[in-house]
Amino acid sequence: xxxxxxxxxxxxxxxxxxxxxxxxxxxxxxxxxxxxxxxxxxxxxxxxxxxxxxxxxxxxxxxxxxxxxxxxxxxxxxxxxxxxxxxxxxxxxxxxxxxxxxxxxxxxxxxxxxxxxxxxxxxxxxxxxxxxxxxxxxxxxxxxxxxxxxxxxxxxxxxxxxxxxxxxxxxxxxxxxxxxxxxxxxxxxxxxxxxxxxxxxxxxxxxxxxxxxxxxxxxxxxxxxxxxxxxxxxxxxx
Amino acid sequence: xxxxxxxxxxxxxxxxxxxxxxxxxxxxxxxxxxxxxxxxxxxxxxxxxxxxxxxxxxxxxxxxxxxxxxxxxxxxxxxxxxxxxxxxxxxxxxxxxxxxxxxxxxxxxxxxxxxxxxx
Numbered sequence: 080x081x082x083x084x085x086x087x088x089x090x091x092x093x094x095x096x097x098x099x100x101x102x103x104x105x106x107x108x109x110x111x112x113x114x115x116x117x118x119x120x121x122x123x124x125x126x127x128x129x130x131x132x133x134x135x136x137x138x139x140x141x142x143x144x145x146x147x148x149x150x151x152x153x154x155x156x157x158x159x160x161x162x163x164x165x166x167x168x169x170x171x172x173x174x175x176x177x178x179x180x181x182x183x184x185x186x187x188x189x190x191x192x193x194x195x196x197x198x199x200x201x202x203x204x205x206x207x208x209x210x211x212x213x214x215x216x217x218x219x220x221x222x223x224x225x226x227x228x229x230x231x232x233x234x235x236x237x238x239x240x241x242x243x244x245x246x247x248x249x250x251x252x253x254x255x256x257x258x259x260x261x262x263x264x265x266x267x268x269x270x271x272x273x274x275x276x277x278x279x280x281x282x283x284x285x286x287x288x289x290x291x292x293x294x295x296x297x298x299x300x301x302x303x304x305x306x307x308x309x310x311x312x313x314x315x316x317x
Numbered sequence: 318x319x320x321x322x323x324x325x326x327x328x329x330x331x332x333x334x335x336x337x338x339x340x341x342x343x344x345x346x347x348x349x350x351x352x353x354x355x356x357x358x359x360x361x362x363x364x365x366x367x368x369x370x371x372x373x374x375x376x377x378x379x380x381x382x383x384x385x386x387x388x389x390x391x392x393x394x395x396x397x398x399x400x401x402x403x404x405x406x407x408x409x410x411x412x413x414x415x416x417x418x419x420x421x422x423x424x425x426x427x428x429x430x431x432x433x434x435x436x
Contacts, residue, residue, distance in 0.1 A: 146327045170327075236328035282337050283404050285413060286328040299409040306406060 084159060086113055088125065089167035092174050097165065110150035110158065111139050114166060114178065127178035134292065137228030141178050142167040147233035149226075149292040169233040185229050188245045193271045194252035197264025207261055219258035222251050222300045224293050231287035231297055243276030247287035247297035250278050254300035257307055269304075269311050278304035336417035340397040343390040350387060381435050389428035396420035 082104045087097040100117050111129055118125040129139035134152040141150050143158050144165050155164065172180040200207070209216055231247040232238055238246050253272050256262045272278045278301050287297040311317045328334050357375075360368040400416050 142327075146330075234327050236334060239328070283401060283413070284328060284331060284334045284337055286331050286334060289331050290327060296409075298404075302404050302409055309406075 082162075084113065084155060085163045086117065087163070087165045088114070088117060088178065089174075090125075090177055092176060095174070095177075097167070104155065108155045110141070110143050110148065110153045110155055110164065110166065113155060113164060114141075114150065125178070126176040135226060137226035140169055140228040140230045140233070142170055142233065147230040147290055149228055149230065152292065169229055171233050171235065171238045172229065180229070180233075182229055185232055185246070185248070186227075188249040189227075189252055191271060192245045192249035192253045192277075193264055193268035194249055194256065195264075196256060196259070197262050197268075199261055199263035209260060213260075215258040215260055218303065219255045222255045222295060222297070225251055225295060226293060228292065230290050230292060231295075234286040234290040236284060236286060237280060237282050241276060241280055244280045245272065245277055247281075247301065250281070250304055251287075251295065251297040251300040253278075254303050257304065266316065269308050270317055272304055273308040273312070273317055278308060281305075332414045333417060336397060336400075336414075336420075339393060339421070340401070343394040343397070346390050347387075347394060350390075381432065384435065385428050385432040388431040389424050392424035392427040393421060396424055 083101045084104050086100045086102045088100065089095055090098045100121050102113050102116050102121075105112070111132065114125070114127050115129075118127070127139070127141070129151060130136040131138070132151045134149055137149070139150045140147055142148075142165075143150065143153060144160055144163075146158075147169055148158070150166075158164065166178065168174045168178050168180040172182060172185060175181045211217075211220070225248060227248065229248065231251075235244075235247055237244050250272060253268055256268060257265055281298065281301045283298055283302070285296075285298045288295070288299075291297065308317065357368075357371060360371055397417070397420050400413070400420055403410070403416075404413070
């Protein structure tokens with residue numbers, strides 16, 4: 080494969096602008112390859128974030144031609160439009176510089192959603208056996224492969240409307256813990272996610288599912304949280 | 318908001334985002350209609366003749382089209398609301414886009430049936 084791609088990259092902070100570069104097109108080239116080519120051959124001051132390059136770490140998500148994507152696993156041949164690529168930082172997050180978005184707020188919301196495992200036993204207790212076929216484990220397994228890339232957060236219009244909204248990833252994480260029978264933090268967790276900006280703020284657009292690179296369905300997780308918080312409220316636990 | 322965020326239209330390219338907007342706009346439109354509905358009904362307080370003359374004035378094709386729109390809005394809002402209630406209160410089921418499309422199609426059929434019956 081030969082030819083050039085017209086690549087527009089976001090430069091600067093929130094008030095920056097797109098700058099265009101000509102990048103050689105290659106076979107099996109990923110969007111991350113394109114960004115790396117620009118930094119190494121055209122402008123070494125370009126800032127972006129990546130680590131594993133194999134879709135494990137969730138560091139390299141960017142906005143590619145208007146859609147949030149994991150750039151290390153996105154082939155340019157699949158997303159190029161009229162020979163052009165427009166690459167910006169993730170939406171719904173502050174920009175640090177160029178293609179690097181500030182994920183602080185994103186991870187603060189994981190904390191607010193009580194996305195931390197609360198142990199119910201000590202290290203002296205025997206390890207509890209959990210059947211992979213049990214209903215809670217199946218529900219947790221369906222949501223557990225999140226790589227924290229924030230693609231769902233950038234794709235969510237409810238996040239854009241409501242700054243307080245915890246977002247799909249944090250709530251999806253909370254759902255895995257709600258279904259973890261070893262976890263002892265559900266009382267405070269359900270109280271935290273039932274508050275304003277919690278699971279009930281979700282409008283079920285399913286954009287998170289549409290864009291999740293790991294094919295997870297955070298909307299289903301959030302719907303589960305809505306049911307669990309409602310049940311807890313009826314029982315007088317909230 | 319930066320220009321970059323304005324360029325991100327990803328959520329709106331989603332059929333279920335459109336379904337949510339149809340639900341919201343139909344709800345707002347129905348909320349706008351309700352005061353007019355109550356004002357019309359309230360004419361009965363001023364006597365049977367006043368209400369009857371208003372209803373006769375409304376008995377024209379333009380109002381029939383308006384009523385058909387109203388039936389469509391009511392049906393699409395109710396069916397869309399039922400879909401959301403199912404999501405939030407029943408175990409998750411796939412195929413939400415199909416359900417949203419079905420709600421739209423049924424609402425259109427109901428409105429068409431109303432129009433045919435009204436003419």
